[in-house]
Amino acid sequence: MRTKWKRTLLTLVAGSLVVSVAACSEEGADPGSGVNLDGKKTASMADYKAGAQFKATEPVDVGVLYLDQSHYPIKDDWLLWKEITQRTNVTIKPTVVPYSDYDQKRGLLISSGDAPTIISKTYPGQEEQFVSSGAILPVSDYIDLMPHFKDKVERWKLQPELNTLRQEDGKFYVLPGMHEKVWQDYTLAFRTDELKRLNLEAPKDWDEVYTVLKAIKAANPDSYPLSDRFEAKSILNYAGQTFGTQAGWGYVRNTIWNESAQKYEFTGATPEYKELIEYFHKLVAEGLMDPESFTQKDDAAIQKFASGKSFAISSNAQNIVNDYRPNVSKIPGATVAKIPLPAGPKGNVIRGSRLESGLMVSAKAVESDKFVATMQFIDWLWYSDEAQEFTKWGVKGTTYDKDSSGKRTLKPEVAFGGMNVGAPKNLQRDFGFQGGVFYYGGATELLQSMFTEEEVAFQKTMADKKVEALPPPAPLNEDERERAALLESPLKDFVTQSTLQFILGQRDLSTWDAYVKELEAKGSNDLVELVNGAHKRYKEKNG
Amino acid sequence: MVTTDPTLLMERIDKPVGARRTSLDDSRGYRVFRVVNVVVLLGVVAVTLYPFVNIVAQSFSSELYIRTGQVNLVPRGFNLDTYKLVASDSAFWNSYLNTVVYTVTATAISIVLTTIYAYVLSKHRLKGRGLLVGIAVFTMFFNGGLIPNYVLVNGLGMTNTIWAIVLPNAISVFNLLVMKAFFESLPAELEEAAAIDGLNTYGILLRIVLPLSKAVLATMILFYAVANWNSWFQAFLYLDRADLFPVTVYLRNMIAGATSATSVGAVETNAVAISANIKAVTMVLTVLPIVAVYPFIQRYFVSGVMLGAVKQ
Numbered sequence: 135m136r137t138k139w140k141r142t143l144l145t146l147v148a149g150s151l152v153v154s155v156a157a158c159s160e161e162g163a164d165p166g167s168g169v170n171l172d173g174k175k176t177a178s179m180a181d182y183k184a185g186a187q188f189k190a191t192e193p194v195d196v197g198v199l200y201l202d203q204s205h206y207p208i209k210d211d212w213l214l215w216k217e218i219t220q221r222t223n224v225t226i227k228p229t230v231v232p233y234s235d236y237d238q239k240r241g242l243l244i245s246s247g248d249a250p251t252i253i254s255k256t257y258p259g260q261e262e263q264f265v266s267s268g269a270i271l272p273v274s275d276y277i278d279l280m281p282h283f284k285d286k287v288e289r290w291k292l293q294p295e296l297n298t299l300r301q302e303d304g305k306f307y308v309l310p311g312m313h314e315k316v317w318q319d320y321t322l323a324f325r326t327d328e329l330k331r332l333n334l335e336a337p338k339d340w341d342e343v344y345t346v347l348k349a350i351k352a353a354n355p356d357s358y359p360l361s362d363r364f365e366a367k368s369i370l371n372y373a374g375q376t377f378g379t380q381a382g383w384g385y386v387r388n389t390i391w392n393e394s395a396q397k398y399e400f401t402g403a404t405p406e407y408k409e410l411i412e413y414f415h416k417l418v419a420e421g422l423m424d425p426e427s428f429t430q431k432d433d434a435a436i437q438k439f440a441s442g443k444s445f446a447i448s449s450n451a452q453n454i455v456n457d458y459r460p461n462v463s464k465i466p467g468a469t470v471a472k473i474p475l476p477a478g479p480k481g482n483v484i485r486g487s488r489l490e491s492g493l494m495v496s497a498k499a500v501e502s503d504k505f506v507a508t509m510q511f512i513d514w515l516w517y518s519d520e521a522q523e524f525t526k527w528g529v530k531g532t533t534y535d536k537d538s539s540g541k542r543t544l545k546p547e548v549a550f551g552g553m554n555v556g557a558p559k560n561l562q563r564d565f566g567f568q569g570g571v572f573y574y575g576g577a578t579e580l581l582q583s584m585f586t587e588e589e590v591a592f593q594k595t596m597a598d599k600k601v602e603a604l605p606p607p608a609p610l611n612e613d614e615r616e617r618a619a620l621l622e623s624p625l626k627d628f629v630t631q632s633t634l635q636f637i638l639g640q641r642d643l644s645t646w647d648a649y650v651k652e653l654e655a656k657g658s659n660d661l662v663e664l665v666n667g668a669h670k671r672y673k674e675k676n677g
Numbered sequence: 678m679v680t681t682d683p684t685l686l687m688e689r690i691d692k693p694v695g696a697r698r699t700s701l702d703d704s705r706g707y708r709v710f711r712v713v714n715v716v717v718l719l720g721v722v723a724v725t726l727y728p729f730v731n732i733v734a735q736s737f738s739s740e741l742y743i744r745t746g747q748v749n750l751v752p753r754g755f756n757l758d759t760y761k762l763v764a765s766d767s768a769f770w771n772s773y774l775n776t777v778v779y780t781v782t783a784t785a786i787s788i789v790l791t792t793i794y795a796y797v798l799s800k801h802r803l804k805g806r807g808l809l810v811g812i813a814v815f816t817m818f819f820n821g822g823l824i825p826n827y828v829l830v831n832g833l834g835m836t837n838t839i840w841a842i843v844l845p846n847a848i849s850v851f852n853l854l855v856m857k858a859f860f861e862s863l864p865a866e867l868e869e870a871a872a873i874d875g876l877n878t879y880g881i882l883l884r885i886v887l888p889l890s891k892a893v894l895a896t897m898i899l900f901y902a903v904a905n906w907n908s909w910f911q912a913f914l915y916l917d918r919a920d921l922f923p924v925t926v927y928l929r930n931m932i933a934g935a936t937s938a939t940s941v942g943a944v945e946t947n948a949v950a951i952s953a954n955i956k957a958v959t960m961v962l963t964v965l966p967i968v969a970v971y972p973f974i975q976r977y978f979v980s981g982v983m984l985g986a987v988k989q
Contacts, residue, residue, distance in 0.1 A: 234933030
């Protein structure tokens with residue numbers, strides 16, 4: 135319901151975008167790739183390079199679209215603001231938008247031409263709807279102003295990932311958050327005491343998951359051993375990658391790259407997708423997985439797990455600590471742990487991008503005489519190692535200490551996550567660090583520096599996994615995007631709906647061929663053709 | 678426990694009560710209707726009251742019982758700590774205060790504007806009356822749309838001020854028409870008499886018409902106040918500073934943050950879900966004033982909804 139409503143709004147926004155911003159894009163001439171930065175260097179540093187501390191030569195104000203989370207509401211007196219200004223001579227002027235409706239307000243502000251300079255918290259792909267309006271800066275033209283960004287791309291070999299961001303004009307419009315390694319957070323969590331009681335090993339692949347669930351079912355005939363949350367979109371996502379397909383949260387586009395055939399195919403019609411559906415259908419049909427997993431609210435799933443009615447549930451590192459452990463504590467001897475992501479028919483693989491939510495820059499910024507300084511500031515605050523440590527841990531000596539081996543510890547009076555529980559101050563709420571707008575991605579060492587030992591051990595097992603290659607870029611032009619948009623949603627809805635029917639047994643798997651025919655009737659082939667055409671064109675143009 | 682079993686109720690009603698079996702009220706059909714009516718309405722009461730009582734019970738319960746789904750109508754693991762916690766949150770009280778200020782101001786402006794407009798429209802001798810009604814009704818079906826509205830309000834310099842909340846949509850056309858119908862139903866002779874006694878138009882409105890319109894005014898105040906208290910969308914659109922947010926935006930963000938901080942596959946490094954009882958407490962505190970005030974203006978409300986329904 136909510137997404138439908140959102141989609142309608144987005145369509146509205148996108149519609150009025152064309153009208154309302156067309157005028158703006160005519161005024162601000164397209165900077166092109168040969169950019170002239172004369173007269174835009176006020177306050178910038180002439181010798182700014184990787185490893186350098188950025189400090190504007192005169193005070194600069196930068197507007198930031200700020201996503202406000204209710205569990206650490208924004209405060210003016212955060213040390214974060216003070217420290218940023220002190221270090222960089224830049225004062226951030228936040229436009230505060232509640233998390234609940236961030237996407238909508240972002241669309242509104244961009245469309246009405248009133249977006250602040252930095253539009254934060256934008257996931258790769260979300261920028262596409264704004265590209266044709268000309269309201270967003272093609273940041274790839276200005277990467278030379280960002281030495282830390284370039285340095286990370288080079289050191290972590292992120293170029294292939296960056297290429298996936300390119301639009302039809304070969305440029306990209308979002309500065310993504312970047313991880314050093316692929317980070318797989320979600321997997322299944324099990325009641326380990328039950329596994330132990332039944333003499334079961336933690337399953338290593340999906341076949342073993344099946345046998346383990348079966349054994350739990352045998353011992354607890356009245357239970358559904360697996361009753362999942364996230365409407366099962368999480369488990370379909372992480373299981374899907376090991377089956378060589380995309381499902382659940384991972385089903386963003388309808389097309390998937392087939393490496394051996396070197397072309398895009400329709401995801402929901404591939405044999406891999408069918409195999410995944412068959413697997414989950416088997417779980418549901420044999421009573422191993424709660425059919426409500428696909429529809430129930432998260433709270434209901436947590437309740438079942440916490441009251442011992444189910445024994446497995448999807449989890450990330452926080453869910454374990456926040457949702458499961460405290461709530462199962464009522465059951466004597468109950469223990470919970472994440473199992474390493476099971477391997478699938480595709481092998482011991484994970485699929486994923488190292489790109490994270492990032493930021494867009496308003497096209498108006500380039501008209502400012504402080505444009506270069508602004509880009510240098512963005513580069514330092516979001517991409518330098520120093521600033522990433524700063525936005526995550528705070529100020530050395532004030533919020534945390536670092537010993538000679540590089541190990542960081544929070545000051546005893548500062549609490550965060552599971553650290554220093556009960557301390558009077560909170561790193562996030564009282565100091566502003568660890569905020570989703572400023573901190574994400576970064577080096578693996580930094581990322582894991584706040585993990586529990588358990589989670590670090592889990593991540594070690596994940597590091598052995600083979601990371602699947604990324605699909606090549608296939609950016610659509612405006613006309614194609616419009617046609618694709620008409621096809622994408624109905625197809626996706628139909629696939630989602632049919633997936634559910636197949637898994638729950640409401641539709642028989644023997645009708646698979648008929649289902650594929652129905653997809654074709656809804657234009658699946660046309661869509662695949664569009665994407666393959668775009669891929670071919672991109673390849674010819676950019677090699 | 679009130680019995681809702683229709684057969685039991687039927688039995689009770691079927692027994693002759695004295696000799697009064699002649700009036701219309703006691704006809705068989707009416708008695709059947711009454712039984713069905715009671716049963717249906719009790720069902721409606723249960724359906725509407727349960728979620729409310731459940732939230733109140735949750736607000737007094739401990740997190741563990743809520744998470745394990747053991748809280749229904751009675752608090753389990755009684756605690757007041759959550760109330761203390763929420764009450765000590767300055768951001769909550771700040772937005773609460775904002776809501777009060779916005780609601781009072783917006784309601785006052787709305788009432789004044791609606792009354793003036795409706796009074797004018799109720800006069801049949803007014804030239805161009807049809808056009809004025811048409812202008813108002815037109816906005817019920819067509820409007821400029823989200824972005825033009827935003828550009829307009831922003832262009833007027835009203836963003837991040839209280840005016841962005843209280844001025845746009847100050848007149849609800851529905852309320853306007855209800856009020857217009859009410860004024861039309863007042864006997865014209867009263868006003869004529871007042872005019873002969875020397876009152877001018879404003880005097881007639883202030884001293885004769887309005888004192889006779891308390892019921893409709895109370896209804897309008899209730900309509901506007903509840904709508905303003907509950908509204909969040911305008912505040913969300915036009916306010917960019919957290920210290921200006923009304924409590925509805927605060928609450929909405931809290932509930933959304935609690936339910937979906939971990940969804941969308943978003944990698945939040947420390948997405949602490951807001952605990953269920955904090956949500957419940959905030960909801961209870963937010964609806965409290967409306968719930969507290971409602972019984973007192975409810976009688977106006979009941980008579981008010983019929984206003985203008987029948988024209989003499």
